[in-house]
Amino acid sequence: MSYEWWIGARYAGLAHIGRGGRRGDRFVSFVAASSMAGIALGVAALIIVLSVMNGFQTQVRDRMLSVLPHIEVYVPGADHEQVLAHWQDLARDARRDPEVRGAAPFVAAQGMLARGQGLSGVQVRGIDPSVEPHVSDLAGQMQSGGLDSLVPGSFHMIVGSQIAQSLGLTVGDTVLLLAPQGSISPAGFAPRMRQFTVTGIFSTGYYEYDASLVFVDDEDAARVFRDSGVGGVRLRIADMQRAPEVAHRLLGLMPPGVQATDWTQNNRTWFAAVQTEKRMMFLILTLIVAVAAFNLLSSLVMAVKDKQSDVAILRTLGSTPTEVARIFLVQGALIGVVGTAAGVLFGTLVAYNIDVIVPWIERLLGVHFLPQQIYFISELPSSPQVGDIVTIGVTSLILSLLATLYPSWRASRLQPAQVLRHD
Structure with a gap:
C-alpha cells in the first residue's frame, strides 16, 4: 500500500479503529465519522422512501387490477x-x-x-x-x-x-x-x-x-x-x-x-401523480445526500487545517503536491464509500423488512400511520428496486468525490516554509 493510501485511511479514521491515537487523530476521526453517518442516513432515507413509493404503486395497481381488466373493448x-x-x-x-x-x-x-x-x-x-x-x-x-x-x-x-x-x-x-x-x-x-x-x-x-x-x-x-x-x-x-x-x-x-382502452388510460391521472411525486421525492431527498456531501467538504477543510503541519513535513521530505492532494482524495473517497455502503446496507435491510418494523412502531406508539380512507391501503408496502438502489449509490459516490476536490487542491497548495514558520 502506498503511503498516500495509508495516511488517507488514517485520516479517515479507518487505520486505527479500536486503537488509541493522538488527540488530533481522534478529533479528525470523529469529524470523519460524523460525515460518514450523514451520508449513510441520507442514502438510507432515500432508499427507504423510494422503496415505499414503489411498493405503494405496485400494491394499489395490483389491487385495482384484481377486479378490473387489462383492456376493455367496446362499441x-x-x-x-x-x-x-x-x-x-x-x-x-x-x-x-x-x-x-x-x-x-x-x-x-x-x-x-x-x-x-x-x-x-x-x-x-x-x-x-x-x-x-x-x-x-x-x-x-x-x-x-x-x-x-x-x-x-x-x-x-x-x-x-x-x-x-x-x-x-x-x-x-x-x-x-x-x-x-x-x-x-x-x-x-x-x-x-x-x-x-x-x-x-x-x-x-x-x-x-x-x-x-x-x-x-x-x-x-x-x-x-x-x-x-x-x-x-x-x-x-x-x-x-x-x-x-x-x-x-x-x-x-x-x-x-370499436374502441379499446387499457388500465393505464382509465387510471392515468392517479399513476401520473404517483410518478411525479416519486421524481420530486427523489430530488428532495437527494438534497439530504448533498447536505451530507457539504458536511464532508467542511470536514475535509478542517482536516486540512488541522493537519497542515503534517503536510508541511511531508513536503519537506519530498512529497509532491499531487501526492498530498491524493492523501485527502483518499480520505474523502473512503468516507464517501463507507458512508454510502453503510447507507445502502441499512436502507435495504429496512426496506425489505418494513412490513415488520412499521407494525411494531404502530403498536409501540398506539397510532395508525395509514388510514385506509385516505391512502387506499392500510399497510405500508415496500418494493425495493435494484435500479433505484444503484442510482442512489452512484449519486452519493459522485457527490462525495466532488466534495473532496476543493480540500485536496487546498492541501496541495500549502507552502511548507510558511506553515512551519508559524508553528
Missing part, C-alpha cells in the same frame, strides 16, 4: 343486449393478438344505490360469472357469497365491503338501484329503478373500489341500463405493462367503430 352507443349477443365475435377478433389470454363480456354504467335513508353513487359492472375468472380475480376477493349467485333474471348484486358498511348491507338484504335514465310523466321525471338482492360482498383492499363498485349479471345490467353506459369485452393479457401497446394493435383487428 360506443351500441345496444347492450345486441353487444352481449355477439360478444364472442369481438373476443375472437381480440384473440388474434397473441398477447390476449382471456375475454369476458361486460356492461358498465353509473347508478345510485338507495336503502332506507342511505344513498350511495356506484359504478355498476355487468359481468358473466362463468367467464369472469378469465379476466379478473374477483372470485378470490369475495368475503361472503360467490359469483355463481349472479343468475340472469334474478337481479342479484355483489357489493364492495365499504358500500355494505356505509349502507348497512348484509347478504340477503334488498337494495334499490336507480339508473340515470327515466321517463317523463305529468307528475314529472321518474327515474328508472330496480330492486336487487345482495348475494355477495367483496373486498379488494383498495378503498375507492370497495366504496364504489358493484357487480350484477350482464343481462340484468343491460335491461336496467339499456340507454346508458357501454357494453363490450373485458380482456386480460400476458404482460400488463404492454397494455397500451396491445390496445393500440387491437384497434387494427376490430371492426370500424
Whole structure:
C-alpha cells in the first residue's frame, strides 16, 4: 500500500479503529465519522422512501387490477343486449393478438344505490360469472357469497365491503338501484329503478373500489341500463405493462367503430401523480445526500487545517503536491464509500423488512400511520428496486468525490516554509 493510501485511511479514521491515537487523530476521526453517518442516513432515507413509493404503486395497481381488466373493448352507443349477443365475435377478433389470454363480456354504467335513508353513487359492472375468472380475480376477493349467485333474471348484486358498511348491507338484504335514465310523466321525471338482492360482498383492499363498485349479471345490467353506459369485452393479457401497446394493435383487428382502452388510460391521472411525486421525492431527498456531501467538504477543510503541519513535513521530505492532494482524495473517497455502503446496507435491510418494523412502531406508539380512507391501503408496502438502489449509490459516490476536490487542491497548495514558520 502506498503511503498516500495509508495516511488517507488514517485520516479517515479507518487505520486505527479500536486503537488509541493522538488527540488530533481522534478529533479528525470523529469529524470523519460524523460525515460518514450523514451520508449513510441520507442514502438510507432515500432508499427507504423510494422503496415505499414503489411498493405503494405496485400494491394499489395490483389491487385495482384484481377486479378490473387489462383492456376493455367496446362499441360506443351500441345496444347492450345486441353487444352481449355477439360478444364472442369481438373476443375472437381480440384473440388474434397473441398477447390476449382471456375475454369476458361486460356492461358498465353509473347508478345510485338507495336503502332506507342511505344513498350511495356506484359504478355498476355487468359481468358473466362463468367467464369472469378469465379476466379478473374477483372470485378470490369475495368475503361472503360467490359469483355463481349472479343468475340472469334474478337481479342479484355483489357489493364492495365499504358500500355494505356505509349502507348497512348484509347478504340477503334488498337494495334499490336507480339508473340515470327515466321517463317523463305529468307528475314529472321518474327515474328508472330496480330492486336487487345482495348475494355477495367483496373486498379488494383498495378503498375507492370497495366504496364504489358493484357487480350484477350482464343481462340484468343491460335491461336496467339499456340507454346508458357501454357494453363490450373485458380482456386480460400476458404482460400488463404492454397494455397500451396491445390496445393500440387491437384497434387494427376490430371492426370500424370499436374502441379499446387499457388500465393505464382509465387510471392515468392517479399513476401520473404517483410518478411525479416519486421524481420530486427523489430530488428532495437527494438534497439530504448533498447536505451530507457539504458536511464532508467542511470536514475535509478542517482536516486540512488541522493537519497542515503534517503536510508541511511531508513536503519537506519530498512529497509532491499531487501526492498530498491524493492523501485527502483518499480520505474523502473512503468516507464517501463507507458512508454510502453503510447507507445502502441499512436502507435495504429496512426496506425489505418494513412490513415488520412499521407494525411494531404502530403498536409501540398506539397510532395508525395509514388510514385506509385516505391512502387506499392500510399497510405500508415496500418494493425495493435494484435500479433505484444503484442510482442512489452512484449519486452519493459522485457527490462525495466532488466534495473532496476543493480540500485536496487546498492541501496541495500549502507552502511548507510558511506553515512551519508559524508553528
